[in-house]
Amino acid sequence: MKVREFERLVGESSDRLFGYAVHFLANREEAQDVVQDVYMRLWDNRSLVQADGAMGWLISVTRNLCLDRLRRRKVRSIVTVDSDRVGDHATSQSSPEDDASASVFEALLIDAMENLPEQQKSIVILREMIGMSYQEISDALDLPLTTVKVYLHRGRRHLRRQLATVIDSEAV
Amino acid sequence: MNYDWLDERVEAYVDGELSGADLERFEAGLTESADLRTAVATARRIREVMASVPLPQCPEPAVADVLRLASESRRSLSMRDRYIEALRPRRRLVQVFAVAAVVAIGGSLILRDLGPQNEVEQGLADVKLALAYVGEAGRQAGDIVRIEVVDEGVVRPIRRAVSHVTGEDVNGRSQGAAAVESTRDN
Structure with a gap:
């Protein structure tokens, strides 16, 4: 991989890697450190990593570094709603009540995701939030395509069951 | 149900x-x-x-730090390291040339006629063949060094420095003209 390919790859992938790490770790500072670490590892291994298949490699290393950080945490982090993100999410057309309801649901959703098994959580983030295809996820996590689909189904079902009571209470 | x-x-x-x-x-x-x-x-x-949920944007300084560190790391490479790095993707090609040369010379040594006149002619042919292989390998290596080491490591930095001093881009246009053209393209 040449310098220009490296620079292009960093430009194309930094938001996706950062987004994945932020959702995985629920911490922006740690996510930033992880992404920098990932790119330095890519630079050190540039003679071994082909530019074409680098995205899978990057996601795989990001996931491993996130897992390392989670293991190092002695206690589970308390998930807080990112105020910046909620601010971005709100639109001028929605009422304050709608915004509050959306924020609460989003916070509960993120909280529910914290309780997913690690692989289901990774797959839900990569598919629903990062927008990767089944095949890209399969390559990145080194899992068969059918396993990716099964884990995604289980992850979605788990979230739905966790959040059904919220929808129920809103309907009342 | x-x-x-x-x-x-x-x-x-x-x-x-x-x-x-x-x-x-x-x-x-x-x-x-x-x-x-x-x-x-x-x-x-x-x-x-x-x-x-919008995808959080990676903070610009984090990306800039990575690119700066990579750039510094590259500058710290010696000329020899750069040469080795540039040749690395073509290493298999050079290996193929070397093996082909050994096979050609070895085969001709085994199969040649042992008469004195033929031996001299065969020897000359072997030398020509070996020189042809060595010449081709040298030409390939020279191209790689010229394009990937000299152009990228020497010529481009000098051009950038000159354009920085003269206010012209690498194509000889003023920076203002280049900016206008870039805006028009966009």
Whole structure:
């Protein structure tokens, strides 16, 4: 991989890697450190990593570094709603009540995701939030395509069951 | 009504993947079961919320730091390291040339006529063949060094420095003209 390919790859992938790490770790500072670490590892291994298949490699290393950080945490982090993100999410057309309801649901959703098994959580983030295809996820996590689909189904079902009571209470 | 069967198919229904008898059975369940309607509403809401959460942007300084460190790391490479790095992708090509040369010379040594006159002619032919292989390998290596080491490591930095001093880009245009052209292109 040449310098220009490296620079292009960093430009194309930094938001996706950062987004994945932020959702995985629920911490922006740690996510930033992880992404920098990932790119330095890519630079050190540039003679071994082909530019074409680098995205899978990057996601795989990001996931491993996130897992390392989670293991190092002695206690589970308390998930807080990112105020910046909620601010971005709100639109001028929605009422304050709608915004509050959306924020609460989003916070509960993120909280529910914290309780997913690690692989289901990774797959839900990569598919629903990062927008990767089944095949890209399969390559990145080194899992068969059918396993990716099964884990995604289980992850979605788990979230739905966790959040059904919220929808129920809103309907009342 | 088998609720477990219906519950297992909520995701497929929301994704539009049910069809035929399964779809009819599921929609019949929807009319009967409030729990199933809630399940479908929840699944849809989850997808909407996830899709609407904007992807956080990686802070610019983090990316800039990475590119700077990589650039510094590259500058610290010696000329020899750069040469080795530039040749690395073509290493297999050079190896093939070397093996082909050994096979050609070795084969001709084994098969040649041992008469004195023929031996001299054969020897000259072997030398020419070996020189041809060595020359081709040298030409390939020279091209690689010229393009990937000299151009990238020497010529481009000098051009950038000159353009910085003269205010012209590498194509000889003033920076103002280049900016106007870039704006027009966009």
